[in-house]
Amino acid sequence: MRLLGKLLVILSAQLAMTLPAKAWNGLRYSLDWGYMASVYQTYRYNYIAEEEFRVEQHGSSFFLNSNGLVKLFVGTTIGRHAELGMFSGYEGIRQDRRAVPLCLRAGWAFRGLNTDGPMCYAEGGAALHKDCATSGLGAAGLGWHCQLDHGCGLDFKVGVNVCGDHPPIKGVSKESLRKSDAIYSGISFTVGLCF
Amino acid sequence: MVKIARKVSTILLSLLFSCVLRAQIILPEEFGFRRPGEIGTIHSPKQFGAYFCFPGPDGSYDTMAIMADMYGVISGKHSSPGIKFTYNHSIVVKDWMVNGWDVDLYAGPGISLGYLRDAGRTMGGMAGLNLAAGIKTHMQRNVDLALEFTSDIAFYISENPRYHNLQLSMYKLGLTRVFYPQLKISYRL
Numbered sequence: 001m002r003l004l005g006k007l008l009v010i011l012s013a014q015l016a017m018t019l020p021a022k023a024w025n026g027l028r029y030s031l032d033w034g035y036m037a038s039v040y041q042t043y044r045y046n047y048i049a050e051e052e053f054r055v056e057q058h059g060s061s062f063f064l065n066s067n068g069l070v071k072l073f074v075g076t077t078i079g080r081h082a083e084l085g086m087f088s089g090y091e092g093i094r095q096d097r098r099a100v101p102l103c104l105r106a107g108w109a110f111r112g113l114n115t116d117g118p119m120c121y122a123e124g125g126a127a128l129h130k131d132c133a134t135s136g137l138g139a140a141g142l143g144w145h146c147q148l149d150h151g152c153g154l155d156f157k158v159g160v161n162v163c164g165d166h167p168p169i170k171g172v173s174k175e176s177l178r179k180s181d182a183i184y185s186g187i188s189f190t191v192g193l194c195f
Numbered sequence: 196m197v198k199i200a201r202k203v204s205t206i207l208l209s210l211l212f213s214c215v216l217r218a219q220i221i222l223p224e225e226f227g228f229r230r231p232g233e234i235g236t237i238h239s240p241k242q243f244g245a246y247f248c249f250p251g252p253d254g255s256y257d258t259m260a261i262m263a264d265m266y267g268v269i270s271g272k273h274s275s276p277g278i279k280f281t282y283n284h285s286i287v288v289k290d291w292m293v294n295g296w297d298v299d300l301y302a303g304p305g306i307s308l309g310y311l312r313d314a315g316r317t318m319g320g321m322a323g324l325n326l327a328a329g330i331k332t333h334m335q336r337n338v339d340l341a342l343e344f345t346s347d348i349a350f351y352i353s354e355n356p357r358y359h360n361l362q363l364s365m366y367k368l369g370l371t372r373v374f375y376p377q378l379k380i381s382y383r384l
Contacts, residue, residue, distance in 0.1 A: 033238065068269055096271055148334040149296065154380070191238070193340070193378070 028083050028113075030073045034190030036161055038065040038094050046179040047172045054178075067092030069188065073105060080114075083107045087123070093163045093184050099127035101137050109145055119143045119155065127163050132180075135164030139188065155192035160185065233339060235381025237262055240269060241372045242279065248381060251284075255303070258283045258327075264311040266368055277311020277318065281325045281345075302328035307347045307369075314367050316353050321366045323349020329377070341379040346370060 042060040049055050069092065075085015088102050103125025111117030120142050127137035141159020148154060165182045168174075233248035237260060244262025251257065264277035283305030290299045307325040312318055329343030347369030355362050 092271070146336070146338075148336045148338045148340070151294075152334065152340075154338075191380075 026077060028073075028075050028077050028085065028194065030155065030192045030194035032069075032071040032073065032087075032089075032155070032157070032190045032192035034069055034157075034188055036067045036069050036091065036093075036186045036188040038067060038092075038184050038186035039063065040185040041094070041182055043182040044179060045169055045177075045181075047169060048176040048178070049172075065095045065186075067094070067186070069190070071101065071190075073192075073194075075105065077113055080112045081109050083109075083113060086125075093127070093165060093186075094167075097129075097165055097167060097184075099129055099135075099137065099163060099165070102126050102128060103137060113145070114147055114150075114153075116146055117144070119145045119157075121157065121159070127165075129165065131168065132166035135166060137161075137163045141188070145194075151195055153194050155190075155194055157188075157190045157192065159188050159190075161188050232256065233381040233383050235339070235379050237377060237379050239265075239375055239377035241265060241368075241375045242377070244279075246379070246381070255284060255286045258285060258305075264309060266312050266314075266372075273312065277309060279307060279309035279311055279321070281305055281307045283325055283327050285327060297333040299331045299333070300329075301331060302326075307349055312368075313351045313353070313364075314371070316351070316362075317356055319351055319353025321347070321349050321351050321369075323347055323366060323369070325349075329379075331379075333383075337383040339379075339381045339383060341381070343377045343379055344373060344375075345377060346373040 040060065040062055044058040046054065046056050069089065071087045071089035071091070073085055073087035075083050077083050084104070084106050086103065087105055088100065090098065090100055092098050103123045105121060105123045107119055107121040109115075109117060109119040120140075122140040124138040125136075127135050129135065139159050139161040141157050143155050143157030143159075146154045146156070162183060162185050165184060166180050167182055169177060169180060232250040235246055235248070237244045237246060242262040242264050244260055246258055246260035249257045249259070258281075260281045260283075262279045262281070264279050266277070267273035268276050283303055285301040285303035288300045288302055290297065292298070303326075305325040305327065307321065307323055309321040310318060311321060313321070325345060325347050327343055327345045329341050331339055331341035333339050347366055349366040349369050350363060351366040352361055352363050354360070
């Protein structure tokens with residue numbers, strides 16, 4: 001995870017250095033909030049049970065869990081169509097599981113950032129958890145940008161989110177837990193106010 | 196019993212909202228009823244909902260909203276939200292131009308009715324006064340954005356799960372959640 005973080009920083013710096021100075025138009029920031037329906041999970045658990053034998057469980061399942069999310073994005077516009085920046089926030093990823101994302105986002109507005117039109121975005125980075133190790137988080141999707149006035153717009157987005165986790169297992173202590181990996185996938189619907 | 200009360204209150208509040216709205220839309224303006232000037236949505240950590248706004252002759256406007264109260268839902272403690280209906284009369288205190296945007300500062304009183312949760316209590320009924328104050332920006336695209344703060348000074352009645360009797364008290368969350376911001380996005384009709 002540290003290696004992934006370092007790679008992201010190096011890639012961003014390389015991208016920043018290769019673009020001409022006039023491509024950087026200015027600061028762009030937005031507040032996004034919305035709803036995420038977690039629908040699919042894969043998991044792999046390995047722990048020592050109370051009876052002193054090892055338990056290995058792995059599998060996948062479909063389910064439905066409703067979560068909310070809120071994100072604050074700060075970045076810059078590149079040219080007329082692209083934006084690049086970082087965001088953080090707070091989101092639910094599964095029942096009783098939450099994460100603080102710290103990610104890079106790249107977006108592309110097909111008709112321009114300051115005009116109404118479709119857009120797409122991709123995000124990737126780290127998900128910080130309160131009670132377990134940091135995991136990865138990624139999302140991609142489409143949306144519609146509605147320019148309200150000069151310098152203010154609304155983004156309506158639909159996307160697919162994927163987040164890793166190391167959830168605790170009920171009845172198993174931390175010392176007995178050898179491995180607990182899970183990946184949750186869901187569909188998110190967000191509204192964003194951008195400036 | 197609680198599920199029945201929740202369903203009944205949801206139906207009654209929704210009917211009240213739609214009856215008042217229909218009366219405002221259908222009845223002619225000679226009787227003092229007005230057409231809605233705006234329709235919008237409310238986004239807040241404490242509630243989500245929709246509202247209609249009716250402009251008044253003197254620059255004031257009446258706002259009628261129906262919302263889902265999200266206390267306990269966002270934290271994952273409860274799975275179902277409460278329901279709340281408010282009717283508020285707002286007066287524009289001051290308006291000015293900021294960077295080409297028309298900005299109004301408004302405030303006003305109203306009433307609140309709801310079937311929702313209070314802090315540490317089960318679902319119950321709430322009725323009382325509603326106060327709202329905020330800043331509204333009029334955009335060029337027939338869209339208004341408003342940042343608002345609301346409070347409810349209301350009574351709250353619910354069943355005590357231990358003694359199975361009714362308890363009447365002040366609605367505490369109406370006062371403790373005053374500083375939760377509320378974003379209203381509306382479209383001017």
